[in-house]
Amino acid sequence: MTHSLHRRGTRESLEKDFVVLSCSAKGFNDSVFGEKGKEFLRICLRHNPVNFGDMKTGNFLYIDPEEIIARVSNTTILEVTYDNKQDVVEVIRELKEADLGISVVISGLHDVVEDIVRQAGLKRIHTREFSLGSHGRLELLPEYEILEFTTMCGHAMVASGLVKHMIAQCKLGRRSLRDAAVVMGRCCSCGNFNVNRAQDLLARNLKRWVADWPVY
């Protein structure tokens, strides 16, 4: 149901994590979405995204941004990730002025999103989706600190084993924190993975972890 909703982390960390997305509405604007979607991305790109992508094409960590924009089709989902509130305010304000007529969604902390909506000049939120967390055999999940990385890709394309592998590589000095974050981010083709937050999480936690798994 939703790719950007169930991100885990502390409030301090989630305050630097927003996904702004747009999706065509089947039977309503899916014959004209393509050009509007391209404009949506151009506006979003003016406000310092840390990642972005098209679910049908991939993300800008491995595809040229202009190519992603050129390939936007009438039936797709476009996702843009930011690491600070003010950039999102500016994006929504510009999208409001552009009045593209396509749906815009923000994933983020409830109260921070409400503040963004106010500051951007919108009246209110239309519909909200709440996360009620995970249930069932929770012992099958990796450690919470690993989930903070992996849940930045709701499609689970960033494997918990890859996160551990990147931690080990950073500890061994084989990769920089940035490089490790980008390796993880490339797996999340939609562009939802917040590479700056991943880098912060690596930096915050690196000394706490002991890499007791095989390093290939």
Add this chain to the structure above:
Amino acid sequence: MRVDASKCVGCGRCIPFCPVEARRLGRLPGNGRVTLVIDSDRCVECGVCLRSGICPTDAMYQETLEMPRLIRAILSDPLIEFKATGVPGRGTEEIKTNEITGRIRFGHAGVGIEMGRPGVSTSWEDVQKVTRAMAKLGVSFCEGNPVTHFMADRATGDLQPDVVKERTLSAIIEFDVPLEKLAEVLRVLQEITPKLDTVYTLEVSCKLHPDGSFPVLPIIEQAGYTVLPNSKNNLGMGRPRFREPGEEDAA
């Protein structure tokens, strides 16, 4: 996903990329050379290993999949478009376009049960346990959702027999319920949870009502669930707008 053992050099670099840990190193019979072994029962055909480009010898390849195994790729690889919706992704438009479609209305809640998420994967036997339990409550499964599409009988929640033995990285059960039925849905879900051999992640959505409230919140709280501090929010900027009586524009 398959590996060409004649090309694989057994470096193991692809192993960490697999979300379901379906890979290990083994030895070829005969010459004893080390090579990658993929557990095809465990592999959900998500394709992330291939897309990573990590293999130094291009030893991995995606074989052509037929049903029912094809369902693994449809539900696990986000780059594959599900033909019924025409949109990539495992669910539907849900709240993303609600100001246009009017799919979730005042007095109703959208429910999503994301089986196998985050990152555990799920058997479709487990998916069927939940669809059957929800069908008994008379919920209306969402059109255009892959799980709904692969149902044999929406009234019973029975899935098509050939897909029940499959496994996917996730499977999202989506439906709409009147608010007065939400508590019962959550209660039944709690009852069935110990019978599942996987995890699921749960979401509930609703429109902001004219009085400024989200009426699902007290129901969720009373059912014993905790709402996470982050949410997904439709800003109401799309057109043409679906309006209910007395509803003002959000944007």
